Amino acid sequence: MSARYARVFWVKMGVGAYIQVPFCQTKCTYCNFHTGVVSSARFAPYVQAVCQEIREHRELLGAAGVKWPVQKAGGTASDEAAVDTVYIGGGTPSLLEAQGVQNLLDAIRASFRAELAEVTLEADPETIEAGKATAWARAGINRVSFGLQSFSDKELIAAGRMHRRADIYRAAPILREAGIRNISVDLIAGLPHQTKESWEESLEELESLAPEHVSVYLLEIDEGSRLGREVLQGGARYSAGALPSEDEMADFYEMAQDALRRMGYHHYEISNWAKPGYESKHNLKYWRREPYLGFGAGAHSFSGGERWANAHDPAAYVNALEGGRLPVEQHEKVTSEQALEEEFFLGLRQLDGIDLARIEQKYGVKLSAKFDSLASAGLIQREGSVVRLAPGRLSVSNEVFVELMR
């Protein structure tokens, strides 16, 4: 790709900014994320370090050997690709003082050409209160990703979540009253003690909450989590014995598909449904391999040609920033083979599928025969040049991806 074409491509596309807040109030039993339970006294210095990283990102990335081609040599700020989406995730970013969220967004506006169409904050129900929600909206948050996971107290308790069903119904109106018009909620299929009946009830309650966007994740048992260790080693503390089977989880997924379709949601990605027009602009960038910059401990970035990630340890991250360095822990150029795999793994997550002709032309490969055989095996659907996962294979997409890479 020529430099000139690359610049036009970036400017047109818009960049996503992800900000990682790696702090939680407690550790959920199934969680293997790099998040810590720390004193709230650590929040402000962390936010300050992230603001510094945002403000100095050009110099810090340059010193770390990372190319971020959003500005032509000698160009001005108006030559830069605009940041059009911000996603503040975690962890539990709603634990921060509202001023911290404001400072992060001020740093984005001061450091980029910001045309912010979608600004998301992840918030757990028990952390939401009126003063904070109003301040978030004033700071520019226009979408809240609400980590509710289940409406069943029995499931929430077993999973080690801090909130209960009543917190969900207390928090949602607060967000609406604060002016948040775009609420996304997460549900997890496969929590301990989940049954067909309790899952049905959670889906019914979802309807009464009427969020604009819904994510349904299948619980992944990771050996790095307390629940995962109990599955491997035995024990009764984290209810490993009450986990639904894989078949039940697949049923739960299909129940969610049916219920959400009936409620008028558009299924646009394996785990995501939206009311028309409320598809996540930020997350679409990941699946479409569009550029994004990650800020904060453990945050990942993608420029189109390179991927890199900051150190996970928040203390190491803050120390490095205080010393004027960016602790980039992983940094790789994306090879053509990797890029092609990503086109499949990420692209096929979208229900619209991928355009095989575009991919064949871009990577100089011939894939039609392979996709014809996958279509004959019922794993994918083919419509001219467009291929997509077969509807009945969405809950077992990993198996399809394995077949695809054979």
Ligand code: SF4
């Ligand atoms: S709130 Fe999220 S990030 Fe924090 S421990 Fe629970 S699952 Fe992990």
